[in-house]
Amino acid sequence: MGLFGDTLHTPGYELSGHEVAVFDTSQGTIRVSLDGAGAPIHVANFCELASAGFYDGLKFHRYVPGFVIQGGCPNTREMDPEDVAAGKAGPDGRPGTGGPGYCIHEEYSTNPRNSHVDGALAMARSQLPNSAGSQFYFCLGPQHGLDDGYTVFGTTSEGMDVIGRLRAGDVINSIRIEG
Incomplete structure (x- = not known):
């Protein structure tokens, strides 16, 4: 059961299998190869939200550190970066309590590449397995203790230095989907 009802969201975004997310942040650009084969629901959901501009202007x-x-x-959209950081x-x-108004089904139990390596992009959730929606995180170093409970849906291909500079309050200017 999802947090916002009995039905989990099924994204309508059609995957090509070659999606790359390009994050334009206040610290620079990050490119992430998305794993549509291993986590198709998470990738389609993320692409759907990014394509609709959902992430534009949100803050980390x-x-x-090291995690x-x-x-x-979305609660960070109208906030000053300093207030988010504080x-x-x-x-x-x-900050950290908002979402898109729905949840998606977990894929950590079925994704054969669900490995929290340095720079992995994964979806955050509450205590409930099927509670992910829009919040994501980048791993700051390997975090394999998360492999059995959180879905990895992308691997950073460029911008590891940018990820290393990001802090709470930094802005996501936009996320563009290529491929």
């Missing part, structure tokens, strides 16, 4: 809201940098919470609540709620 969680930074844990993850996390973004994708963990203050914004007009739409506390």
Whole structure:
């Protein structure tokens, strides 16, 4: 059961199998090869949201050195970067508690490449397995303790230095999908 009802969202985005997400951030550009074969629901959902401009203007809201940098919470859209970095609540709620209004089915149990390597792109969720929606994170070093509970859906191909510079409050200017 999803957090927002009994039905989990099924993205309508049609995958080509060659999707690359290009993150334009306040720290620079990151290119991520998306794994549509291993995590088709997560990739289609992410592409659908990115193509609709959902992520444009959001801020990274969680930074844990040597662990993850996390973004994708719509509650950060109307917030100043300084307030996000300070963990203050914004007009739409506390950073890290928002989503797209639906959840998607987990794929960590079926993805043969579900490996939290350095630079892996994965979807955040609550305690419930099928509670991911829009929030994602980049691994800051290998985090294989997450392999059995969180879906990896992409691998960074360019911009590891940018990921290393990201902090809470940094802005996602846009995410463009190529391929």
